[in-house]
Amino acid sequence: MIDTLINESLDGGVHIVTTNSAFFRGYSGRFEDIYFIKALPVSKAKDVDFAKLAMPGELGAATFPDTDLEIWKVLSLDRYKFWYMPEFEFVTEFVSGTDWDVVYASSDLGSTLPIMTGYEAELLGRKAIWVKTEPIRTRELRDIMMAGQFPFNEFLVDSEDDKRFILDYLPDATIHMEEDTTERNPISQESKEVLKKMLGLSGNVLCILFDKRDEFQCREFLNDKSLRSGYNYVFLHPIDLRSRALLHTSIPDAGSLLLPDDNALKIADTILAFRWDDNYFPDGPPTKMQIIDLRSMNKAKQLAPKDISIK
Amino acid sequence: MKKISFFLGRFHHAQKLVPIGRYAKEHELFDVEIVIADNAINIDPPTEFLSDFGIKSFHHSKLYQKAVPDEDVMEIIERVFSTSLVRSIPPFWLAYSIREALENISGFKGYIEESKPDGIFLLHAQNFWAKILAYQAFTIGLPVYTIQEGIILEREEQDMGKYTWASDYITNIFSWSEYDRQFYGDPDIVVPVGPTHLDKWIALRKDKRKLVLLKHKLFSSLGLAPMVPTLSFSFPRLDLYKGNPVESLRRVGAWTVRSGYNVAVSLHPFQGDVPEINQIVRIYPNMKLWAGDNAMELVSCVDAVLAQTGTLPLEAIALGVHVGEVNFAKMPLDQPLYKQGGAMIIEDEDDLDKLIRGKVDNDAIQKFKEERLPLTDGQSLQRLTEFVANA
Numbered sequence: 177m178i179d180t181l182i183n184e185s186l187d188g189g190v191h192i193v194t195t196n197s198a199f200f201r202g203y204s205g206r207f208e209d210i211y212f213i214k215a216l217p218v219s220k221a222k223d224v225d226f227a228k229l230a231m232p233g234e235l236g237a238a239t240f241p242d243t244d245l246e247i248w249k250v251l252s253l254d255r256y257k258f259w260y261m262p263e264f265e266f267v268t269e270f271v272s273g274t275d276w277d278v279v280y281a282s283s284d285l286g287s288t289l290p291i292m293t294g295y296e297a298e299l300l301g302r303k304a305i306w307v308k309t310e311p312i313r314t315r316e317l318r319d320i321m322m323a324g325q326f327p328f329n330e331f332l333v334d335s336e337d338d339k340r341f342i343l344d345y346l347p348d349a350t351i352h353m354e355e356d357t358t359e360r361n362p363i364s365q366e367s368k369e370v371l372k373k374m375l376g377l378s379g380n381v382l383c384i385l386f387d388k389r390d391e392f393q394c395r396e397f398l399n400d401k402s403l404r405s406g407y408n409y410v411f412l413h414p415i416d417l418r419s420r421a422l423l424h425t426s427i428p429d430a431g432s433l434l435l436p437d438d439n440a441l442k443i444a445d446t447i448l449a450f451r452w453d454d455n456y457f458p459d460g461p462p463t464k465m466q467i468i469d470l471r472s473m474n475k476a477k478q479l480a481p482k483d484i485s486i487k
Numbered sequence: 488m489k490k491i492s493f494f495l496g497r498f499h500h501a502q503k504l505v506p507i508g509r510y511a512k513e514h515e516l517f518d519v520e521i522v523i524a525d526n527a528i529n530i531d532p533p534t535e536f537l538s539d540f541g542i543k544s545f546h547h548s549k550l551y552q553k554a555v556p557d558e559d560v561m562e563i564i565e566r567v568f569s570t571s572l573v574r575s576i577p578p579f580w581l582a583y584s585i586r587e588a589l590e591n592i593s594g595f596k597g598y599i600e601e602s603k604p605d606g607i608f609l610l611h612a613q614n615f616w617a618k619i620l621a622y623q624a625f626t627i628g629l630p631v632y633t634i635q636e637g638i639i640l641e642r643e644e645q646d647m648g649k650y651t652w653a654s655d656y657i658t659n660i661f662s663w664s665e666y667d668r669q670f671y672g673d674p675d676i677v678v679p680v681g682p683t684h685l686d687k688w689i690a691l692r693k694d695k696r697k698l699v700l701l702k703h704k705l706f707s708s709l710g711l712a713p714m715v716p717t718l719s720f721s722f723p724r725l726d727l728y729k730g731n732p733v734e735s736l737r738r739v740g741a742w743t744v745r746s747g748y749n750v751a752v753s754l755h756p757f758q759g760d761v762p763e764i765n766q767i768v769r770i771y772p773n774m775k776l777w778a779g780d781n782a783m784e785l786v787s788c789v790d791a792v793l794a795q796t797g798t799l800p801l802e803a804i805a806l807g808v809h810v811g812e813v814n815f816a817k818m819p820l821d822q823p824l825y826k827q828g829g830a831m832i833i834e835d836e837d838d839l840d841k842l843i844r845g846k847v848d849n850d851a852i853q854k855f856k857e858e859r860l861p862l863t864d865g866q867s868l869q870r871l872t873e874f875v876a877n878a
Contacts, residue, residue: 223646231647234570240592241559245622247566249655250588253647255527255615256572259580267574285579292574316582322557323564388529392549395534418530426534471554473590 177282177307180332180354191276195264195289211270226252226260264288271296278302281328282309285316294327305352307332311454313341313479321345337481344478360460363442368463372443375435379408383444386412388419390450391426393470397448398427403468411440413447415456452480489517491632491875492604494620495545496524498536499756500610502781503634503684505540507608510868516876517605521545522598524591524616527583548590548616551597555589563589588619595620599629606630606658606875613653625656630878634683634871635662637798639670642821659878661871666859680870681862685805688783689865692806702788709751709775716843717749719789720813721782722764723797724755730795730816733763738815739793740771742836748843751777753785755797791842793833796821804829804856805863811842829855 192210194200200212227233235248267289271279279297281290283306290306297304306328320326322345331342334354342349372378382404386394394412397403404410412433414420423430434440441447447465449456451474457465466485469476477486493508495501508519523533523545537545563585567573572581595616607624609617611633621631633653643649651672654660661680662668668677691697706713720739725732736752743750752768752775754761768776777785782799783806786792791809794800800810801824810830812823817834824830828851831842841847856863862870 223643227647229571229575234572235566238563238566240589241556241562243592243622245592245619247563247585247588249652250615250618251567251584253613253649255580255584256576259576261577262575265574285582286577288574288577291578295573315586316579319557319560319564319582319586320568320578323561323568325564325568388532389525391529391532391534392525392547396550422529422532422535425536425538426532470549471552473549473552473554 177280177309177332180280180307191274193267193270193274193289193293195267195287222260222262225262226257230256230260261288267292272300276302279304280307280332281305282307283312283317284310285314285320286310291327298327303330304328305330305332308334308338308354312338313452313454315475315479318345318475318478335481340482341479361462362460363462368443368445371439375439375443377409377443380406381409381411381440381443381445382407383411383413383440383447385447385449385456386414386419386423386427387449387451387453388416388422390474391422393450393468395427396470397450397468407446411435411444413438413440450474452476452484488515489605489876490520490603491517491606491608492520492522492546492598492602493608494522494524494610494617495533495537495542496526496610496614496616497531497533498539498780501533501536501540501542503610503636504608505542506687507634507683507868507871511872511876514869514872516872520602520604522548522595522602522620524548524594527587527615546598546602548594548598550594551601552590552594553597555586555593559589560586584615588615591616591619592623595623599623599627604629606632606878608875609633611636611653612655612657613649618656621656625658630658630875631656632659632661632875633657635660635667638801638822639667640822641670644670659874661874664859664861678871678874679862680874681864681867682802682805682860683867683871685783685802685863686865686868688787688806689863691787693865698787701784705777705779705784705788706749706751709777711749711751711773711775715747715749715773716790717751717788718791718793718811718839718843719751719753719777719785720793721753721786721799722755722758723795723799724758725761727796727821729814729818729820733767735813735815736764736767736774738836739839740767740774742839743771743773745836746840746843748773750774750793751785751789753777753779753782756780756782790845793839793842794830800824800830801860804852805860809842809845809847809852811838824855827855827859828852829859 192207194212204210230248230252232248238247239245240247271293279293281293284290294304312333330350332352332354333339334356339351414423441462444463447461447463449467452467467476467480468487493504511517512519521542526532564582567581606629607620609621612618612621625631650670654672654676660671660677662677663682665679668674671677703713722728739750768774786803786808787806792803793811793813795813803810811833812825812830813833814820825832831847
């Protein structure tokens, strides 16, 4: 994305707006016009303002399908209120108040700034491009697109899978493709066998990605011996530190299912996951991968690359 | 025997509810089953703390949920994204929460249909998952019980109607006192039983030997001399603290040097690590940071508590520990206890001296306790569980 911005700056002026302090500190020397929107101190009026907005506020008396449970009673207090950041409401005013022709918005659903620039661009009749900096193929973006609530119709991505995904939900979208420069280096069978031998192992090895979000599915899989037949060894690979910490309390005997470093991934004949996440393997899976997506909860079929087997 | 299902969403749910379930089982009043759900993106899932409470068997809402139709998700997303919420809530959470809610609507319904509990027990229903579970149970005629979690803040009712709709889909709310009944939307469903989570600490405070042993263990582990009079400085969430918490800590720290008394500092359980606080505490040899799981352990052991707002000062009063309401900045406080007679105001170091020496208005405190905390005889668990068993 930064490269795109640099290229654009050769043709005309570039303003950068960010709510990310690390980005601002890192790039403020490289760009003249970079604006950092700092979060304002939270005021005590926040509770009152939120209640007016969402309890029931603008959510009204709408209920969940086939129930008379009003949606605000579940969504508002505790969840939406927890993530309510009124200090970023003036982002919209900032964006609409500045003079620009094109906005490149980072594909970050964890911030209000990118999507709000899209809504503003729609209102003002200006060009807006959604640029892949975070995984595009997510369940949440899919849901927003399907509901017709995604304001962008022009995208900058770097994979055919991303292009296919977007066009499935926005058939009229304009897709710009950045060159995919990732180097895919699957592990050779020979390397695997050498490493297995060094570890005193042989035969078919299954490596399960342990993602804290799919802790339930993983436990269910490990409890069902029939699902593991066909493998001589089953190992777990926690995808991050938090998942690693959780693993030991969640799954008894987790210690015996772990290998040092990334060896479980390196010797695996099959890698199993319970969802697709682009961040798992930015350079592509090192070996054959399978996803078991219980009741299609994680929409793996819609999100995963075509060559991944989904059950 | 009846089977009551307890929903344990977070660690503090288990802290308050597990003693109720245990008491009921030990006294054969009703059987207990545990149900949990995944915790949003599972930053802190229930399975992580269940083992701390010795709980190995539980039901998970995911086991029972059906596939969520995309059309249902889209309908609600369309509604939510057409509101001003998009300006101030990240789109990930707006969208994610909708699908998650629908998953749990079918998950909890399926759980109830399969497991057939005779009732549901929640910490409270002002919670994403608990509201759904309460609805699913209540609408088919199952009793749903909750407890008063802590101090009732009138501001929360005024600002958000928090206690008005806390009664939604609830059969009975077990309150700390008759006084607290007035705040709930439906006072008729409120049953005063007292603070059940304090029974254990009330009993401990009566057992002098156990208390002395605990004090020794706790203070020694902190590096504080056990026989020296000790205050706890128990902060509320720092964003709610009136005044400058670092400055307040400096003043109290300087006081420990002058007076020779000790202070154990504790932070709100949701606060996390605060380096600025750690740095200040390190300066003063008679001041230490306590980081235990249950603040009542510390409160039970100290001679007095410094606090400001929140439930902890009320709990300290219930345990018979004197409370000083810190207000060095002399700002208006939220529902100040010192104005109601339950605590003394602390505006300077002389007030700290008075507090540690017990120079408080005992008559006012007693009157406060009689009105606000009359049911602190250590029998709250018995009252509650017998009510549920006989309901």
